[in-house]
Amino acid sequence: xxxxxxxxxxxxxxxxxxxxxxxxxxxxxxxxxxxxxxxxxxxxxxxxxxxxxxxxxxxxxxxxxxxxxxxxxxxxxxxxxxxxxxxxxxxxxxxxxxxxxxxxxxxxxxxxxxxxxxxxxxxxxxxxxxxxxxxxxxxxxxxxxxxxxxxxxxxxxxxxxxxxxxxxxxxxxxxxxxxxxxxxxxxxxxxxxxxxxxxxxxxxxxxxxxxxxxxxxxxxxxxxxxxxxxxxxxxxxxxxxxxxxxxxxxxxxxxxxxxxxxxxxxxxxxxxxxxxxxxxxxxxxxxxxxxxxxxxxxxxxxxxxxxxxxxxxxxxxxxxxxxxxxxxxxxxxxxxxxxxxxxxxxxxxxxxxxxxxxxxxxxxxxxxxxxxxxxxxxxxxxxxxxxxxxxxxxxxxxxxxxxxxxxxxxxxxxxxxxxxxxxxxxxxxxxxxxxxxxxxxxxxxxxxxxxxxxxxxxxxxxxxxxxxxxxxxxxxxxxxxxxxxxxxxxxxxx
Numbered sequence: 001x002x003x004x005x006x007x008x009x010x011x012x013x014x015x016x017x018x019x020x021x022x023x024x025x026x027x028x029x030x031x032x033x034x035x036x037x038x039x040x041x042x043x044x045x046x047x048x049x050x051x052x053x054x055x056x057x058x059x060x061x062x063x064x065x066x067x068x069x070x071x072x073x074x075x076x077x078x079x080x081x082x083x084x085x086x087x088x089x090x091x092x093x094x095x096x097x098x099x100x101x102x103x104x105x106x107x108x109x110x111x112x113x114x115x116x117x118x119x120x121x122x123x124x125x126x127x128x129x130x131x132x133x134x135x136x137x138x139x140x141x142x143x144x145x146x147x148x149x150x151x152x153x154x155x156x157x158x159x160x161x162x163x164x165x166x167x168x169x170x171x172x173x174x175x176x177x178x179x180x181x182x183x184x185x186x187x188x189x190x191x192x193x194x195x196x197x198x199x200x201x202x203x204x205x206x207x208x209x210x211x212x213x214x215x216x217x218x219x220x221x222x223x224x225x226x227x228x229x230x231x232x233x234x235x236x237x238x239x240x241x242x243x244x245x246x247x248x249x250x251x252x253x254x255x256x257x258x259x260x261x262x263x264x265x266x267x268x269x270x271x272x273x274x275x276x277x278x279x280x281x282x283x284x285x286x287x288x289x290x291x292x293x294x295x296x297x298x299x300x301x302x303x304x305x306x307x308x309x310x311x312x313x314x315x316x317x318x319x320x321x322x323x324x325x326x327x328x329x330x331x332x333x334x335x336x337x338x339x340x341x342x343x344x345x346x347x348x349x350x351x352x353x354x355x356x357x358x359x360x361x362x363x364x365x366x367x368x369x370x371x372x373x374x375x376x377x378x379x380x381x382x383x384x385x386x387x388x389x390x391x392x393x394x395x396x397x398x399x400x401x402x403x404x405x406x407x408x409x410x411x412x413x414x415x416x417x418x419x420x421x422x423x424x425x426x427x428x429x430x431x432x433x434x435x436x437x438x439x440x441x442x443x444x445x446x447x448x449x450x451x452x453x454x455x456x457x458x459x460x461x462x463x464x465x466x467x468x469x470x471x472x473x474x475x476x477x478x479x480x481x482x483x484x485x486x487x488x489x490x491x492x493x494x
Contacts, residue, residue, distance in 0.1 A: 001115055004273075007284040008343040012309050019043055019289045022322055030072050031061060031328060043307055047291070050329050052305070052320060055093050058330065062094055066148055073326025074098050080160075082153040082265035095265040097156055101325040105286040106157055109261075109268035112283065116273050117232060117259060129229050130170040130195040133158060134202025134210065135177065151177070152466075153265045154202075170195045181465035189213040197227040203237035204247070205385065206466055209456070211250055223251045236261040238470055239348070239369045242376070242383045246408060249382075262348060266332050267323050270346055279345040284308075287324030292317035295335055298352060305329075313338045316364070318352050335364065356474045358390035359399055359441050361432040363425070365473045371424035379417045382408035385455040387471050389481040391446060398443040402492075404484055406450045418447045446492050454488045461487060 007014040023046070027037035035050050051057075058073070065078050073096060080097040118124055135154040149156070155177050158169075166173065171191040178184040193214050200207060211223055220226050230251065240260060247258070262270035262280050267288050270280030282290070291305035295316040305320050319334045321327060333353060336346045350365030357363065368388065376383055384406040393399040403421070411417040422444050426433040435441040455471050472480055484490075 001119055003285065004112060004115070004281075008281075011284050011344055014284045015289060015308050016043075018285070018287060019046070019322075022287075022289055022324065025075055025324070026073075026326070026328070028071065028075055029326070031326070035328075043289075043291075047305055047329075052293070052303075052329050052331055053327075054331050058327065061326075062096060065096055066094060068148075073328070074100075074324070076100060078326070079148050080156050081148060081150040082156055083150045084153070084265040093265070094150060095153075096325045096327070097153070097265075098325040100287060101267065101323060102157070102160060104324060105268050105288065106153075106263070108286060109263065109271070109283060113234065113259070113261060113271055116271055117234075117257070120273075120275050121231075121257065124231065125229060126198050126231065127168070128196070129198035129227075130192075131168055131199045131201065132171075132192050132197045133169050133176065134200070134207050153263075170197065182460075184466070185210055185213050189217050193218055193226055196229055198229050199232045199234065200230070201234040203470065204235050204240055204243040205238060205470060207233070207235070208243060208246060208250075208384075215250070222249075224253050231255065232257040232259060234259050234261060236263055239365070241369055241373045242386070245376070246382050246384075262346075264332065264334070266327055266330065267321060267325075269319075269321075270348075273345075277345075279339045279347055282344040282346050284344070289322040291320035291322075291329065292336075293320055293331075294318075295352070308344065311338050311341070311344075313341060316349055350474075353476075354472060354474050356388065356390055356401060356476055358392070358476055359435050361429065361435045361442065363401070363429060363432055363474060367425060367428045367432070368474060370428055371421055374424040375417055375421040378420050379411045379413075381411050381417070384408055384452065385471050387455075387473060387475065387480060387484070388445075389475045389478050391478075398439055399441065400443045400446050402446045402448065402481055404448045404450055404454075404481060404490070406452060406454055410449050414447055414449060418445050421445055421447075448485070448490045448492050450484070450488055450490055454484065454490070458484050458487055 023037050023040055026032040040046050040049060061072050064072050066081065070077055076098045078096045078098055081094040082097050084093045084095060118126065135152070135158045158173065158176050171188050175184065175187045175191060178187070188210055214226055215223070218226055223230060233247065235258065240258065260272040260278060260280060268283065268286055269288070270282055272278060273281040290308055292311050293303055293305045295318055297303040298318050311317065314337055316335050316337055319332050319336055321330050321332055323330070331352065333351050335349045335352055337349050339345050339347055355362065355364045372383055372386065386403060386405045388401055388403045391400045391402045422436070426436055459465050459469060459471070475481065
């Protein structure tokens with residue numbers, strides 16, 4: 001806690017120190033020599049010399065690392081790669097993971113997460129039971145030079161955990177790292193329900209699948225009957241709001257804690273540090289140097305990234321990171337806003353490429369999540385999963401947004417739900433409201449109520465069950481929507 005308090009008190013000094021360390025360590029690499037790191041003394045020089053990099057821009061370097069070359073992006077040996085499909089592309093990304101990033105970022109974050117939780121809950125019985133970890137799958141790939149390892153980040157973390165942590169978690173390693181998710185869920189359920197689980201860590205969507213399998217096998221009504229000492233769910237990966245009521249129903253315990261994290265294959269960035277707030281504390285001492293690009297400037301040729309001391313609250317920023325695994329000025333694809341500047345707290349607002357702006361409405365994930373939460377509350381229903389995309393105008397119909405939604409229980413009046421969602425979106429997004437004026441550009445949203453398991457079937461068909469994979473929330477084209485509609489044969493309900 002003292003270390004956390006230090007970077008809260010001296011945020012700019014901590015970031016300046018990490019900037020210097022990263023540049024010094026990176027100057028001997030091929031990337032560092034290409035961009036003349038030895039003559040970079042300030043963040044301003046860094047921003048001038050090193051362009052913003054997408055994954056595609058760094059891919060040639062990463063491909064060489066995967067063939068066994070070293071000292072390309074980072075001076076340490078790189079043998080681990082976190083495999084990620086992202087949320088807007090089916091193509092796999094291979095994110096380099098160094099020993100430094102494992103120890104100084106991911107594992108340090110795990111310790112900080114527990115420290116903050118215990119500090120906020122001094123009467124915890126966390127260590128009296130097991131921790132259930134919803135990990136991904138891992139494969140070992142061989143090439144002509146030497147072997148390297150790739151898999152979901154969670155699998156890489158599980159594989160490298162120290163023995164004392166392995167003894168405190170469930171399920172065992174052989175199950176946790178299985179590739180085939182349907183068998184894995186069955187085996188996880190049967191093993192974990194035998195233990196006294198006090199904590200769960202994972203992505204809400206896949207954790208929900210496991211919980212339902214456990215209840216199905218055990219015949220219990222809720223999770224408290226299976227694990228009476230369960231006290232906390234550490235979650236991340238997707239917005240928790242659409243799942244919150246479902247978890248409360250499956251874990252009807254007022255003392256249950258929910259703690260959000262912001263981590264990705266590229267690094268660990270934020271932790272919910274207060275009981276009464278869902279804001280995330282930006283973690284500044286994990287070997288990551290941060291920059292922030294206002295979303296309205298992102299596509300401009302002369303866009304200027306802001307340093308930490310230059311940011312403002314309530315501005316939608318694209319997150320730019322430089323890490324101790326060799327990601328230099330890397331555009332991670334997430335957008336955030338600052339809710340506080342002392343200390344620096346953030347909320348995740350969406351993706352740089354996960355939005356709908358087909359008609360100038362600039363609908364981001366944050367708008368969608370809040371609107372669905374409002375509509376769900378008013379209609380007294382729960383949403384399992386969803387995706388949305390534009391439906392373009394024809395000679396007969398005005399354009400609209402199509403929402404494919406899997407309900408826990410379908411609303412009694414789907415037309416009222418669509419109207420409520422529409423009104424909520426209008427209240428949250430003035431551009432959307434303007435486009436909805438008298439149905440001139442956009443008409444009311446079209447809702448498809450999908451049968452349960454539809455998104456699961458689509459993910460399975462795409463080979464994306466479990467791990468880091470999740471349903472893209474918003475798309476600016478119809479590729480994903482058309483694939484799901486074709487698979488399910490669904491017809492609109494509104």
